[in-house]
Amino acid sequence: MNERYKIGEAKFFLAKMSESVHDREAFRYYLSAFLNAARSVTKYAREESKTKGRQEWYDETIAGNVVLSYASQTAVRHRFADWPGPKDPIGSSQRYSEDLIGLSQRYIEELEKFVRRGMEEGILSG
Numbered sequence: 510m511n512e513r514y515k516i517g518e519a520k521f522f523l524a525k526m527s528e529s530v531h532d533r534e535a536f537r538y539y540l541s542a543f544l545n546a547a548r549s550v551t552k553y554a555r556e557e558s559k560t561k562g563r564q565e566w567y568d569e570t571i572a573g574n575v576v577l578s579y580a581s582q583t584a585v586r587h588r589f590a591d592w593p594g595p596k597d598p599i600g601s602s603q604r605y606s607e608d609l610i611g612l613s614q615r616y617i618e619e620l621e622k623f624v625r626r627g628m629e630e631g632i633l634s635g
Contacts, residue, residue, distance in 0.1 A: 511553045512624045513635045516617065519546035523613050530610070543613060550620045551577065554633055563632045570626070576619040 522543035529535040551571065558567035571577050627633030 512550050512557075512620075512627075512633060515546050515549040515553065516620055516624065519543055519550070519617055519620070522546060523610070523617060526613065527610055540609070547613075547616055547620060550624065554624065554627060557633055558627070561632055566627075566630070566632055570623060574619060574623065576616055577623060 522539050525539040526536055526543060529539055555564075555567050558564050624633055624635055628635045
């Protein structure tokens with residue numbers, strides 16, 4: 510359906526995130542756009558799987574993937590600890606060991622594998 514298009518859109522915003530790491534406001538806008546595009550991939554896949562009577566495949570595949578299952582249940586907040594101003598402008602109470610760009614890249618990689626597998630099994634049109 511539209512999964513590959515949305516992956517391309519997410520990659521575009523990930524590149525913009527990388528370019529704007531020193532501009533807090535721009536980074537937050539690009540992060541929001543990235544998350545919307547990336548999460549749309551699984552939403553389109555869920556609808557397509559359901560339409561084809563393969564909802565169980567979707568549920569099992571997402572549940573069996575740590576990255577995709579976590580991303581589907583988690584609100585992401587980014588700490589801008591290195592910038593001047595309030596220590597926690599958006600309310601996060603944790604520091605994460607992996608940087609957000611790296612996590613976002615991993616999310617894209619897992620989405621690509623997920624869509625490829627769905628296409629190979631004839632469930633997703635991509």
